[in-house]
Amino acid sequence: MRRVTLTQFLIEQQRKGLMGADLRLLMEVVARAVKAIAVNVSKGALAGVLGEAGSDNVQGEAQKKLDVIANDILIQANEWGGHLAAMASEEVEEIQPISSDYPKGGYLLLFDPLDGSSNIDVNISVGTIFSVLRSPEGSQTATEADFMQPGTAQVAAGYSVYGPSTQLILTVGDGVHGFTLDREMGSFIYTNPYMTIPEDTKEYAINASNERFWEAPIQRYVSELKAGADGPRGKDFNTRWVASMVADVHRILTRGGVFMYPLDSKMKDKGGKLRLMYEANPMALIVEAAGGAATTGRERILDIQPTKLHQRVPVVLGSKNEVELVTRYHLEG
Ligand code: P6P
Numbered sequence: 001m002r003r004v005t006l007t008q009f010l011i012e013q014q015r016k017g018l019m020g021a022d023l024r025l026l027m028e029v030v031a032r033a034v035k036a037i038a039v040n041v042s043k044g045a046l047a048g049v050l051g052e053a054g055s056d057n058v059q060g061e062a063q064k065k066l067d068v069i070a071n072d073i074l075i076q077a078n079e080w081g082g083h084l085a086a087m088a089s090e091e092v093e094e095i096q097p098i099s100s101d102y103p104k105g106g107y108l109l110l111f112d113p114l115d116g117s118s119n120i121d122v123n124i125s126v127g128t129i130f131s132v133l134r135s136p137e138g139s140q141t142a143t144e145a146d147f148m149q150p151g152t153a154q155v156a157a158g159y160s161v162y163g164p165s166t167q168l169i170l171t172v173g174d175g176v177h178g179f180t181l182d183r184e185m186g187s188f189i190y191t192n193p194y195m196t197i198p199e200d201t202k203e204y205a206i207n208a209s210n211e212r213f214w215e216a217p218i219q220r221y222v223s224e225l226k227a228g229a230d231g232p233r234g235k236d237f238n239t240r241w242v243a244s245m246v247a248d249v250h251r252i253l254t255r256g257g258v259f260m261y262p263l264d265s266k267m268k269d270k271g272g273k274l275r276l277m278y279e280a281n282p283m284a285l286i287v288e289a290a291g292g293a294a295t296t297g298r299e300r301i302l303d304i305q306p307t308k309l310h311q312r313v314p315v316v317l318g319s320k321n322e323v324e325l326v327t328r329y330h331l332e333g
Helices: 006-015 021-047 065-078 117-122 208-213 216-230 245-255 276-289 320-332
Strands: 052-056 062-064 084-089 107-115 126-134 156-162 166-171 177-182 187-192 203-205 258-261 293-295 315-318
Touching: 006 021, 006 177, 006 187, 021 065, 021 107, 021 126, 021 156, 021 166, 021 177, 052 065, 062 065, 062 117, 065 084, 065 107, 065 117, 065 126, 084 276, 107 117, 107 276, 117 126, 126 245, 126 276, 156 245, 156 276, 166 187, 166 245, 166 276, 203 245, 208 216, 216 320, 245 258, 245 276, 245 315, 258 320, 276 293, 276 315, 293 320, 315 320
Parallel strands: 084 107, 203 258
Antiparallel strands: 052 062, 107 126, 126 156, 156 166, 166 177, 177 187, 258 315, 293 315
16 A cells, blocks of 8 residues: 655645645644654663653653653744744743744644653653644734633644554544654654544543542442443443553544543642643544543533643543543533
């Protein structure tokens, strides 16, 4: 079969009118940055890039060296191209307006440069998550307020998985498409057209050690899954928890499942564990574009009107019928 590269795919999306030249350039630049991150991640101990960076991020979490490397790669790759007005990163408190040394463009890029980085030192898959918004009309100098747009306003979203193979998954408004990195050629090859999530599943992903902190609807839902064929669901379920959102979501996008990081009493004051703008929103756009669903348990993630750049939300996403059941249990109280 003829191998289609990411570049050819993006040019064809542009021909279909799904994207302009600037958004295509942005996708190409992000893909190149992902390749550079993949090179660093795959070197591991050989390049002295494992372990702590000796600093904390805006979340107060100890940064890994690769967190900082991945963040710098994405900032440096995107700052000069003229396609962005500003960037925002999980690793940096403030937004990053494009310097006056470079032309400004019409997009805002948000990213978690290396999600799941607690897994790096034990060689488990991690990934980069990104989201693209339009810069508001007439905005001269980008502000944090420009980023306060609901997930439905995203024009593109994607993630990469640095696993046995490096994959790039993206949606630009017409389905979800997967690319696999050909390391010999250094190019992403189109391997997964129109990825879809089965509406039903037998797999669920949640950190079960938090069970005693969950709200009643989640406790009810998970106990029914654990009861298996003898319980109200009438079938057995299996559980998976990588503790790397990108890896868990990629499995669900590939074969179905439901991923939950619900509100729990430990972190009620923070609003949840996962960040809305550069984790929940991009993953929700991808999951919905693949026929799945994504809610906080109580409302559709993509409808949330953000108020803070690094705000957190509970997340329930994946196979549509399971997400709808979890959400119904929350609405029943
Ligand atoms: P826990 C990684 O730090 C992350 O943000 C997500 O990628 C992942 O799903 C979650 O946290 C894991 O959290 O509490 O199981 O370590």
